[in-house]
Amino acid sequence: MGYDFNAIEEKWLRRWKEGKAFEPKIGGKKFLLTVPWPYCNGALHIGHGRTYTVGDIVSRYRRMAGFNVLYPMGFHISGTPILAFSKKIEHGDPATVNLYRSYLELYGDDPSRVSEFSVPSNIASYFSEKIINDFTNMGFSIDWTRKFTSGEPIYNKFIGWQFRILQEKGLIKRGDYPILYSAEEGNPVGEDDILEGDTDKVSITQFTGVFFYAGDDILLASTVRPETLDGVTNIFINPDAEYCRIRMDGKNFIVSKRAFEKLKYQRDAEFVSDVSVKDFLHRSVKEPLNSREIPILPGKFVDPAIGTGVDYSVPAHSIWDHVGLMEIGERPEYIRVIEIDGQPMDMEAIRKKFGISGLGDREKLVDATKYVYEQEYYHGRLVRGKYSGSVVKDVKDEIVESLVRSGIAIPVYETSRKAETREGNPVIVAVIKNQWFIDYSIEEWKEKVRGLLERMDLRPENLKNQFVQTVEWIKERPCARKRGLGTRLPMDEDWVIESLSDSTIYTVVYTIIPFLRKMIFEEIDDDVFNQIFFGKGDVSRKSETTRNAIEEARREFLFWYPVDLRHTSYPHISNHLTFYLFNHVAIFPPEEWPVGISTGGMVISEGQKMSKSKGNVYPLLTIKRKYGADLFRMYLASNADVWYDVDWRTSEVENYSKKLEKFFSLLDEARGVQGMPEDRDLWIVSRMAERIEKSSRNYEMMKIREATVDLFFNALNDIRDLESFAGRERTLRAVKMFGVQWALSLSPVIPFLAEEIFSMYGGKGFASLQPYPSIENIYKEHEKEWEFIESVIDDFRGITKVSNIKPKRMTVGIAEEWKWNLLEESKRKDIREMIKEADQEKRDFLIALIKKKDLKQSVRDEEGVLNKYRDDLKNYLGIEVVISRDPNFTRKSLPGRPSLRLD
C-alpha cells in the first residue's frame, strides 16, 4: 500500500505558507544563498529544477544547522528571447504558437490565450507566476516576499545607479566591435537567430586585408595567414566573379562585389565603379613589404563571397595556391617563409599524401590545408622578415597589428562558416560603431578579483583554477544592445543594457526590495542607493516614509549581505559568475564581496541530452503530479554528485518511488509497535547514529549524494538485513528508537515526508525548522559484535556455496590466546619489527594481520557473542553452533575470523 504523496505535500505546502516558515527576519547567524534567477519564457522542465533543488537542500540543511537562512528568488526578463517569441506569436509563426499553446495546456489554461503573448510583458508575467507555483510545489524554501524582476522600474533605477558608478570609475568605454548581423533584418543575430546555430556554432573570424598596389588602385587581398606575406608570389582573382572599385579611407580598393556588400557594414565604404576582371588579369601589382612586382593570375577556386574575393598566393605554404598554380601551368619560384625543425613543408609531397589531383578535390584540399596550418602555426618558425626565428603562434597577433599600424592592411571580418538566419537571410559580420563596453581588461581590477578568489570558498575545488583562467582571459565585454528588454543605458538611452550585464550584483536587491517598495517611487534616486549601501547619500530632503524605509533597507542590507553561497551550473563560470565577481569588487567594499560559489552539473534525460526531438524533456509540473516533489528531489540528490550531470531515467525513478513508500510505511508501522528492542538488535541504532553524524559533515560540504545514499539507501539495507535475520517485529521495535531522527536527517532532501513523519511521531512545529538531529552512540560495541556475526554468516555462505552441502551444525574454532595477545601487542608496536623477531607460525599470523586491518577491531569475547546470537543463527541458518578450542582445528583461526567446519 502506497502513501498519498499528493495529500501530504499539499498539506505541508499549506502549513508552511500559513506559518510563513521561510520568511526570515534579521537576527542570529545569517546565511544568504542565491541561485541565478530563472528566465521566464517557457515552462520549466526537470533540467531547470536541478540547481534550485541543490540550493534548497543546502538552505534546508543550513537552517537545521542553526543558521538564519534567506533563500530568495526573482525573475529575469531582460534580453531578446522573450521579445523574439512575442514577435513570432504576433506574426503567427506556427511553431512558436504551437509551443506556447502547449505550455498553456500543460498548465491547464485556455490555449486560445496564446494571442496575449504577443505582448512581451505578458509572457514574463504568465511564466513567472507559473514558476513560483512550480518551485513552491517542489518544496523550495524560498522567501517569495523578496521577488522582483529585471524589468520593473525600481530595478531599472538600481541598474542605472550601478552603471553610473561603473562609468564614474572609468570601467566603461566605447569602441568598434564586430558582431554577427543580418543586413536584410537590420539586426544583430545571436545563436538562436541562426539556422542550426545551436548545433553548428558560428563565430567571427578575423581576416587581414593586405594592400597590393596597382597604380591608383589597391587590390585588397584577405588572408588568415598574414605571417606568410613575405612568401607571396602572385595574386589570385576569380575570372568568373564580379569585382568593383570602392572608396574607403580616401583610397580606391578593388574587391569582389559580394565582398563590398558585406564590407560596407564593417567600415565606411563607397561604391565607385564596376571593374572588369580582364583589366586586371596578368597585370602586375606591388606587394607592400618589399615592393616586389608580382602578377595577378586567374584562380577559379577563389570564392568571391569569402573575405574580399581577392587572394594572395603563397604556394610554398598553401596547398590551394600550390594546386591553383599547377592547374594554370604556372610555376613561380617558391619563397619559403616558415620552417619546422629547420625543414620547410613540401606542398607537393602533401598534395600527394592527401591524394589531391586538382582543385576539384575540395574536401581533401580543406583537410590538407588544416593540416598545414596546424603544423606551421604551432611548430613552425619564421625564417624571413623581422620576426625571423619566432614560432608563428607567438607572433601572429603582433604581425597583424604591425601590418595594420603601418597602413598596409586593415582587419576584415568574416563568419566562420556560411550561415543564414532562421528567416533565410545571410549572416554577415558587421562592425558596430561606438559599442559600449565594460572594460574587464583593466589590470588593477583583475588583480582585486584574483585577491578575492584567494579567500573565497569555492566548490568543487578546481573551480578556482577555472576562475583564475577566466580572469586571465577576459577582456572588454559589450554591455548594451540596440534591442531587447531591460534597462536603458543611463549615458545613452538608445541602448539597452544587455542581459548578462544587468544581472551582476542584483543579488543585493533581495536584501532591500521590500523596503524599496515602501518608498515613494519618485524619490528613489542615486542618493537613496548610496545611503543604503554606503551610508553616504544625502537623503535629508526625502519624505519620512522614504527615509524610514531607507533606514530599514540599510539595516537589512548590512545584515544579509554578502552572499554566503551562490550556486549555479558550470556553464556560468566563464560569463555570469565572473562578471558577478568583477562587479562586486568594483562597487562594494570588501566586506560585502561574495563568500562562496559552487557550481553543479546539468540534467540529461534517459542517457541523452534533453531535446524536444528525442521526446525526453519532462516538465516539472508533470513530474510533481506523477511522482511528487520528494521523489524528484531524492532522485536528483542521490543520482549524482552535485558537480556531475544527473541522468533522469524513468525506469529508475519508479524504483525510487517504491523505496520511498517502504521508508514511509516502515516508520509508520514502527510507530505503533509495542515493547523494547532486543539488546542484540541495537547495533542498528549505532549505525544510524554514525550515519546521521557523518551525513551532517557531508551536507555541509555539499556532498549531497553521499549523505543521501548513506542516510537513505544504506540505512534501508541495514534494516533489510536486520529484518531477514531477526524478523519484522523485532526490526520495527529497533527502528522506532530512531524514527524521528532518521526522518529529520533526511528533511533537507525529502521535506514533505519528513514533516509528515515528524508530526506522526508527535513532533511539534515544523520538521524543517528543527535542529539537525543526533543520536548518542552508546551501542558501538553492539555494532562490532554484529559485524563479527555478519562475517561468520558470510563465511558460512561461502562454504556452503562451494561445498554444496546442507549442514546441520557449524563448529566455530576460536583463535588461540597467543594470537589475541599478539594482536593486542601489534596495536602498540611496529608490526614490521615484530615480524622480524617472530618464528614462522607467528610471522604468518602477523602478515595476515597487516592484510586484514579490520581484524584489529575484533570483539574479544567471540564465544560470548556467538552464544548471544545462538538462537538467531539457528533460526536464520538452520544450524546448531558449537564452539571449539581444539588446537588442531584452530590453527588457521584468526581473531575475528574463526575457523568453521560444517556438517
Place this chain on the structure above:
RNA sequence: GCGGGGGUUGCCGAGCCAGGUUAAAGGUACCAGACUUAAGAUCUGGUUCCGUAGGGAUUCGGGGGUUCAAAUCCCCUCCCCCGCACCA
C-alpha cells in the same frame, strides 16, 4: 589549440586526493529459489574465471615505472565530454 573533467566489473555509477579492510559501495539489468492459479510486486541467494570448505587466478582505456603491496602514486600514449563570450 587553450582551460576543465572523464575512461572502473552487462549498464549507470562510487572508490582514486590520504596505496593494503577492494573482485571492487549503491542502483539497475539478468539468473535461480520462495510466495502466487499465473503474472506483477515482494523476499532470498547468485551474476570475471576455476574450485564439493571460507581458496586461487585474472581484472579497473593501453604501455611503462615506483613499492613488500597500485583502480588508487609517477611517466608516456589512445579515446570521450564540457567551456572558450555578447548568448540567456
